[in-house]
Amino acid sequence: MLEIRNLHARIVDDGTEIIRGLNLTVKAGEVAAIMGPNGSGKSTLSYILAGREDYEVTEGDILYNGQSILEMDPAERATSGIFLAFQYPMEIPGVATMEFLKVAMNEQRKARGEEPLKIPEFLKRVKEAAASLSMDMAMLKRPLNVGFSGGEKKRAEILQMKLLEPKLCVLDETDSGLDIDALKIVSDGVNALRAPDRAFLVITHYQRLLEHIVPDTVHVLYKGQVIKSGDKSLALDLEANGYAGVIGEAA
Amino acid sequence: MNMHAQPQRTPAETALIDAFGDRLSLLPGDGAVMLKRDDAIETIKHGLPTRRVESWHYTDLRRLLNTVPDFDPAAMAKAIAPIVEGSAVVSILNGKSDAKVPVLEGVTFQRLSEKLIDGSIAPGLDPYGSDDAIGALNTAFVADGYFIDIADGTKLEKPIELQNLQAGGQTHVRLPVRVGAGAKAVIVERQTGDGAALSSSVSQIVLDEGAEVTWLVVQEQPETATHLAQFKAHIGKNAKLTLFVMNAGGKLVRQEIMVRTTGEGADFKLRGINLLAGDTHTDVTMVLDHAVPHTTSTEVIRNVVTGKARGVFQGRINVHQYAQKTNAKMACNTLLLSDDGEFSTKPELEIFADDVICGHGATVTEIDHDHLFYLMARGVDEKSARGLLVKAFVAEVIEELEDEAIVEALEARLDDWFVAHG
Numbered sequence: 044m045l046e047i048r049n050l051h052a053r054i055v056d057d058g059t060e061i062i063r064g065l066n067l068t069v070k071a072g073e074v075a076a077i078m079g080p081n082g083s084g085k086s087t088l089s090y091i092l093a094g095r096e097d098y099e100v101t102e103g104d105i106l107y108n109g110q111s112i113l114e115m116d117p118a119e120r121a122t123s124g125i126f127l128a129f130q131y132p133m134e135i136p137g138v139a140t141m142e143f144l145k146v147a148m149n150e151q152r153k154a155r156g157e158e159p160l161k162i163p164e165f166l167k168r169v170k171e172a173a174a175s176l177s178m179d180m181a182m183l184k185r186p187l188n189v190g191f192s193g194g195e196k197k198r199a200e201i202l203q204m205k206l207l208e209p210k211l212c213v214l215d216e217t218d219s220g221l222d223i224d225a226l227k228i229v230s231d232g233v234n235a236l237r238a239p240d241r242a243f244l245v246i247t248h249y250q251r252l253l254e255h256i257v258p259d260t261v262h263v264l265y266k267g268q269v270i271k272s273g274d275k276s277l278a279l280d281l282e283a284n285g286y287a288g289v290i291g292e293a294a
Numbered sequence: 295m296n297m298h299a300q301p302q303r304t305p306a307e308t309a310l311i312d313a314f315g316d317r318l319s320l321l322p323g324d325g326a327v328m329l330k331r332d333d334a335i336e337t338i339k340h341g342l343p344t345r346r347v348e349s350w351h352y353t354d355l356r357r358l359l360n361t362v363p364d365f366d367p368a369a370m371a372k373a374i375a376p377i378v379e380g381s382a383v384v385s386i387l388n389g390k391s392d393a394k395v396p397v398l399e400g401v402t403f404q405r406l407s408e409k410l411i412d413g414s415i416a417p418g419l420d421p422y423g424s425d426d427a428i429g430a431l432n433t434a435f436v437a438d439g440y441f442i443d444i445a446d447g448t449k450l451e452k453p454i455e456l457q458n459l460q461a462g463g464q465t466h467v468r469l470p471v472r473v474g475a476g477a478k479a480v481i482v483e484r485q486t487g488d489g490a491a492l493s494s495s496v497s498q499i500v501l502d503e504g505a506e507v508t509w510l511v512v513q514e515q516p517e518t519a520t521h522l523a524q525f526k527a528h529i530g531k532n533a534k535l536t537l538f539v540m541n542a543g544g545k546l547v548r549q550e551i552m553v554r555t556t557g558e559g560a561d562f563k564l565r566g567i568n569l570l571a572g573d574t575h576t577d578v579t580m581v582l583d584h585a586v587p588h589t590t591s592t593e594v595i596r597n598v599v600t601g602k603a604r605g606v607f608q609g610r611i612n613v614h615q616y617a618q619k620t621n622a623k624m625a626c627n628t629l630l631l632s633d634d635g636e637f638s639t640k641p642e643l644e645i646f647a648d649d650v651i652c653g654h655g656a657t658v659t660e661i662d663h664d665h666l667f668y669l670m671a672r673g674v675d676e677k678s679a680r681g682l683l684v685k686a687f688v689a690e691v692i693e694e695l696e697d698e699a700i701v702e703a704l705e706a707r708l709d710d711w712f713v714a715h716g
């Protein structure tokens with residue numbers, strides 16, 4: 044489903060190269076965990092997949108279902124089924140959350156040639172999704188993410204993911220800022236979406252999240268490259284011994 | 295040698311002075327009113343204000359007002375649907391009030407022409423100073439409008455909508471309103487039409503003790519019209535006034551706001567949105583006097599500038615010497631969406647009391663790229679995402695009004711503007 048080939052990317056503003064020859068393949072139905080120390084390029088990778096303009100790909104390619112996405116803008120990537128759950132979801136004053144959800148869902152439907160959702164059907168879907176994430180509907184009456192706690196923002200991201208039903212879900216440190224109860228709710232939300240035709244890229248710092256969202260593959264990112272890949276036991280090994288050993292091996 | 299020789303009159307100045315001579319016999323008013331008119335035209339004869347007059351620095355009226363249309367008695371304007379369904383509507387059609395007024399318990403509507411003829415309005419016709427060009431223009435030519443009295447304790451369920459509708463030519467109207475003690479009302483001032491008109495409109499409101507008023511100015515003149523307006527208010531003891539001004543049209547627009555707190559506990563809120571497009575000039579100038587102790591005010595102005603539009607906000611807060619414990623905050627935020635647009639902000643605080651809280655802030659920004667990325671990352675295309683963010687920027691101010699019917703009505707006006715200029 045996702046194939047990243049020899050990807051090199053830098054920050055547009057200052058030319059700093061962050062991704063330096065990254066290779067990664069994720070199959071449909073797979074949950075791939077990306078782990079790595081601070082500054083290894085994890086968040087940058089998620090932004091590049093979503094199409095953020097602050098980064099520039101200088102070499103290599105990203106294929107999604109066999110097609111390069113490099114020329115697509117963030118909206119086109121999203122409507123084609125790529126979803127990024129942000130590490131720090133943006134607060135957008137003045138944009139009502141419900142209005143935003145309706146616009147986003149209908150824009151995606153439009154791109155797929157489907158009719159816009161009728162209001163009752165839209166409300167039903169939002170209510171169901173919110174209930175499954177133990178979210179209060181009153182929260183959704185507020186402007187988008189404004190005044191939400193860190194945990195509420197993360198839940199709101201997963202709520203959007205549920206409603207938009209993407210095919211490739213990129214979760215950027217979704218566990219940060221969550222207490223144990225919230226972590227369980229969010230992980231259950233993600234697990235409920237696991238499907239043979241859907242892939243996940245779970246970016247995390249800690250093994251903790253992977254106890255709840257059990258990955259099929261684990262990849263260690265360091266200095267903009269995948270330096271080691273394995274199964275879920277690799278995450279346990281990192282938790283026990285830290286990154287130093289893996290980094291040492293690769294060097 | 296006269297160092298202050300008047301420069302040659304502009305065509306607009308000449309047209310106004312000639313029009314006054316032609317119109318004089320048709321203008322209603324007793325002796326006192328006619329004397330005020332004579333004084334007012336003298337002010338015009340001294341010349342329209344230029345950028346050298348401080349309060350007109352960003353709006354050089356002499357240069358910008360280059361033509362003045364003739365009066366057009368044949369022009370027809372038609373009443374329009376109110377922005378809030380069920381409102382009591384009074385219309386001024388092409389400068390003339392309608393004899394038919396709604397029947398509303400506790401509210402008296404009187405045609406202003408009657409009050410000009412009997413002279414009872416004369417004391418309120420004085421311009422506030424030598425640079426009060428709008429006041430002078432209006433006093434010279436005002437022919438009609440409505441006087442509205444809302445009796446003490448009257449609580450109005452539905453808004454009163456005052457429609458000032460032009461169909462070209464010149465219109466000069468005045469809307470004095472008294473809101474009695476403890477009364478509560480929402481008043482909508484609609485300023486629109488379809489001609490290349492010169493329109494002057496002066497609203498004067500007095501809030502007695504404990505009165506609560508939300509006043510909405512909805513200005514949607516066509517891009518050919520000149521609209522010169524004043525809103526003057528006195529806010530009495532424990533009275534509350536929320537003034538919402540929406541400018542969404544006009545070629546040359548100046549909306550002056552002059553507010554004075556006259557009783558302790560008075561509260562004033564100004565919320566304004568300026569939606570500026572095309573090759574237009576829009577100026578909102580406020581002078582707020584905190585004249586007694588323990589009064590509060592907040593002012594929030596949001597501007598969206600597109601095309602070659604130019605905008606101005608001047609906000610002056612005077613805190614008088616005895617006005618201790620004044621609390622005043624002012625903010626002016628501009629979203630600049632084109633390279634050719636411009637917005638000038640001039641906040642001024644003049645404080646003579648020593649125990650007060652006063653502050654102001656101004657920002658000019660473009661669309662936040664992080665916000666844009668977030669919306670696009672959810673599949674909203676760039677144009678729609680920009681639209682959502684621009685609308686959000688101004689809608690925030692509207693939503694503060696809380697009353698659902700009003701919020702919906704104003705958002706509908708907003709949507710109309712975005713459809714026309716998006």
